[in-house]
Amino acid sequence: MKKVMLVFLSLVSFGVLAQETKKKTFNNAFNLGEYAPIYVSYYGNFITHPGAKIGFDWNLLTIEKKKEKKTRIKTVMHLFFATPSVTFFNLKETYNAFIVSGEAGWRRYGKRMFYEEVNVGLGYYTIFNQGDTWETKDDGTVSNIGTSATGYLTPSISFAFGQRFVLKNQIPMAVFTRLNTNLLLNYNAASIAEVSLELGMRMNVNWGIRTGAVKTKSK
Secondary structure (H helix, E strand, O other): OHHHHHHHHHHHHHHHHHHHHHOOOHHHHOOOOOEOOEEEEEEEEOOOEOEEEEEEOEEEEEEEEEEEOOOOEEEEEEEEEEEEEEEEEEEOOOEEEEEEEEEEEEEEEOHHHEEEEEEEEEEEEEEEEOOOEEEEOOOOOEEEEEOOEEEEEEEEEEEEEEEEEEOOOOOEEEEEEEEEEEEEEEEOOEEEEEEEEEEEEEEOOOOOOEOOOOEEEEO
């Protein structure tokens, strides 16, 4: 975990340096392109159970707001998007879990392209038990049914912050950290909450899913 945090902090520092060196304007640094940006992250269920998450953003709308200050014009960009994703993590010697989900999000970009965001979503959470599972039948006999899997609907909410920057070869990227809360519905006749932490990177690529130009409004 310490190594993951060190890598993340290094990426943030690199982003700040790239932003200062290139001296980009807000709009140039915010070029979203016509292809869906992809992201990948370390996914720590309850922080310590390791896993990974991969997905992409389907950018829907940007709203640019400008406010005149005494010495400058403050620009804030709001981005609305949808993001499907697949997550995997492992609880050692207990089970493996897969989550397929879709989320709707809002992201606010400010000074030096630092941002914060909020996402709400709904997914399907599947647990694959490790080892053999034994089942007791109505007549009292017990049989080995091998590996078993159980699925649950899981609404979620997450909060994230990060920074967007542009590399020397003009590829827009971002680093971020995200705190997730999932609620597993009908888990053993109840519902339980899980917390996870993500550390990841997002990249705008010139291939993949073509979304077209993102509609922009100014206020």
